Amino acid sequence: xxxxxxxxxxxxxxxxxxxxxxxxxxxxxxxxxxxxxxxxxxxxxxxxxxxxxxxxxxxxxxxxxxxxxxxxxxxxxxxxxxxxxxxxxxxxxxxxxxxxxxxxxxxx
Amino acid sequence: xxxxxxxxxxxxxxxxxxxxxxxxxxxxxxxxxxxxxxxxxxxxxxxxxxxxxxxxxxxxxxxxxxxxxxxxxxxxxxxxxxxxxxxxxxxxxxxxxxxxxxxxxxxxxxxxxxxxxxxxxxxx
Numbered sequence: 001x002x003x004x005x006x007x008x009x010x011x012x013x014x015x016x017x018x019x020x021x022x023x024x025x026x027x028x029x030x031x032x033x034x035x036x037x038x039x040x041x042x043x044x045x046x047x048x049x050x051x052x053x054x055x056x057x058x059x060x061x062x063x064x065x066x067x068x069x070x071x072x073x074x075x076x077x078x079x080x081x082x083x084x085x086x087x088x089x090x091x092x093x094x095x096x097x098x099x100x101x102x103x104x105x106x107x108x
Numbered sequence: 109x110x111x112x113x114x115x116x117x118x119x120x121x122x123x124x125x126x127x128x129x130x131x132x133x134x135x136x137x138x139x140x141x142x143x144x145x146x147x148x149x150x151x152x153x154x155x156x157x158x159x160x161x162x163x164x165x166x167x168x169x170x171x172x173x174x175x176x177x178x179x180x181x182x183x184x185x186x187x188x189x190x191x192x193x194x195x196x197x198x199x200x201x202x203x204x205x206x207x208x209x210x211x212x213x214x215x216x217x218x219x220x221x222x223x224x225x226x227x228x229x230x231x232x
Binding site for chain 2: 030035054086099
């Protein structure tokens, strides 16, 4: 089955840029989606189709995907961005949903 | 704006069957190109996809749970349901239902929106 690998944690100072990676075999050929989950809350979609933002998501959230790595970039990080972030793809060969293990973003 | 709400018992005994229902409001479960899915999250751990259903009744499940899972849909009630049999403590988790947006081929599917989640504890 398809595996997505994320770093367990990323730390960044307020106002700086956070980059959260999601690794997978030839992930650049897949469509990658990102979710933000704050404590006690359900996940919220923040980026879909590699780099598109749902309505209501700040432009500070962006995504890219190439080769074996997809990246969620959060610019001008704020305290309110502190959360767990999950990447996700759909394994079309087996019609299964796949999540990365999640990355905890800490705002210093 | 579509909203999803999970409901069901919060406590299930070991070896019994966990049953949850997701009620869809603000839109028809039949409308558009959507699947409907269940996802779970044990405390302090990551997200695990359980399975999905289309309103035709077509399903697919996570291979690790396939032998114990059944997802069904009741379009007349705008609901879909999850049954997980022979539960153990390892099945204790927050269970989420979510709409799966399907665009084009099977390579572009994502979850939006999600229900608020419901905690199910397996204990005697």
